[in-house]
Amino acid sequence: MKVKQLSIFLENRKGRMRKALDVLEEGGVNIRALSIADTSDFGILRLIVPEPDKTKKLLEDNNFIVKIGEVIAVRMQDQPGGLGKILGILDDNDINLEYLYAFVEEKENGAIVLLHPENIDGGIKALQDGGAEVIPAKDIYGL
Known part of the structure; x- marks a missing residue:
């Protein structure tokens, strides 16, 4: 009954979220739900995707810090x-x-x-x- 969620830590600077979304698009990952929370220094992009473990690796291979919760x-x-x-x-x-x-x-x-x-x-x-x-x-x- 638990749903795996990716939390992607993003520097709060122009283009960083778009880069993460571009990586997902290129990897053929469909986002089912998302949320973003930010501070002045960083943001946390939370995603629900069909294959969270595979997507985590894809993002990490592209230099993103990702946690599964x-x-x-x-x-x-x-x-x-x-x-x-x-x-x-x-x-x-x-x-x-x-x-x-x-x-x-x-x-x-x-x-x-x-x-x-x-x-x-x-x-x-x-x-x-x-x-x-x-x-x-x-x-x-x-x-």
Whole structure:
């Protein structure tokens, strides 16, 4: 139920993110979801891709620093309050959320939120016990 996520550390300078995206394009890597967070010195580009281990190597071979971590993918209703229900389950179970990002899932008329709680296993259990639909990695990767 855990989804592998790439975190790519980027210097905060012109063209660095584009270079990473060019490497992915040249490698035929389809990005399923992404998020970027930045500071004045560096950024972290978080990606969900179909073959995370292979993509990590591709990026490292092109001089990027990459870490593989895990997130939880949860299907939610694409309507007001949809995200609040998911976050409420975590709050009710004292699960601290470090970050999240989401995307709309057109074919299902819903949305998918990618969650990174401090405790991944505890987060999965709380979400499942709370009736949330935790999505397997293969469904997110689109394989």
